[in-house]
Amino acid sequence: MMQSKTILNVYPDIDILMNEPLSKYTHTLTGGPADILAFPRSIKECQQLLDYANENHLPITVIGNASNLIVKDGGIRGLTMILTKIKKITSHENLVVAESGAALIDVTKAAQANSLTGLEFAAGIPGSVGGAVYMNAGAYGGDIENVVTGAEVLTPDNHILHLNHKQLDFGYRHSSVQDHHQIVLSATFALTTGIAEKIQKQMDHLNALRAAKQPLDLPSCGSVFKRPAGHFxxxxxxxxxxxxxxxxxxxxxxxxxxxxxxxxxxxxxxxxxxxxxxxxxxxxxxxxxxxxxxxxxxxxxxxx
Ligand SMILES: Cc1cc2nc3c(=O)[nH]c(=O)nc-3n(C[C@H](O)[C@H](O)[C@H](O)COP(=O)(O)OP(=O)(O)OC[C@H]3O[C@@H](n4cnc5c(N)ncnc54)[C@H](O)[C@@H]3O)c2cc1C
Incomplete structure (x- = not known):
């Protein structure tokens, strides 16, 4: 309780909720409360929160869009950050740079608007950029590792690192971020010039396939299980x-x-x-x- 008061006093400008039910945020609409739930709006706020957690020996949990998450009913101790307010997307030539909390779906829309092809596979993946890099999200033959060339991450001791594709060590639903407990701050997507109408058509096609096969009308966390070798x-x-x-x-x-x-x-x-x-x-x-x-x-x- 003492810690709870402290963080609110220390950072009055950061959006922080105490004992907040995470069922309000997860795609399954389930999950217990976070002791401290913070919504940083900038990388600076993220770093301030990480400092606070480190100084007070609080465990840190990072959440994006909570679309691939089951939070147990006892909730999460320590400090939990939801990064969806850090969500700027910029585009230059064939590159799109997106902050961690940007919806991957918005990145696909930005790519299409800039006539950039390569990210259509992700048009219906309801995660954030950070969650997509962390998970190496993929669908319909495409994976994040095919389009992300690098990411900016925050280390547990609060340093910003730029990781290139090799350092991200992508694998099936895996990236090095998982092993090093880093927080993804942004990612760079390298795409190819295409035709905006064709890109939109492909995104619509994949979304129609998805709607035909998946129970999108009910809360879920997507595919619960990994694909076992040799099976579905x-x-x-x-x-x-x-x-x-x-x-x-x-x-x-x-x-x-x-x-x-x-x-x-x-x-x-x-x-x-x-x-x-x-x-x-x-x-x-x-x-x-x-x-x-x-x-x-x-x-x-x-x-x-
Ligand atoms: C209807 C539906 C369809 C889906 N379809 C697909 C699909 O086709 N393909 C697919 O791959 N997935 C799919 N998913 C699952 C999910 O959308 C992806 O795994 C997505 O990448 C998760 O992103 P998120 O922001 O929601 O992550 P969260 O669920 O918030 O978190 C997932 C993990 O990532 C970590 N994490 C999140 N953000 C960060 C960050 N910034 N830094 C470090 N770690 C972070 C969390 O700690 C957690 O361990 C689907 C889910 C639903 C509900």
């Missing part, structure tokens, strides 16, 4: 007869077996229970382990 997670889940399986308000989607949708006031615990059941059932039937793609963070709720 959705097919294994479908073949195991798990579509429609439900615990509490969390249900394996009838429309896309790789999604778990919030159909009735689900909790994060409901999500985790469905995930565990799906993993066990698929393993028992096919001896394939489904690893989660969704990031699971925070603490379990306290038992009474």
């Amino acid at each position: 997670a959705g097919k294994l889940i479908h073949d195991a007869g798990l579509q429609g399986f439900q615990i509490g308000g969390a249900q394996v989607s009838m429309k896309h077996a790789g999604f778990i949708v919030n159909v009735d006031h689900a909790t994060a615990t409901d999500y985790l229970n469905v995930i565990a059941h799906v993993q066990k059932t698929v393993y028992d039937q096919f001896q394939v382990h489904l690893e989660t793609e969704v990031r699971i963070i925070g603490e379990d709720p306290k038992q009474d």
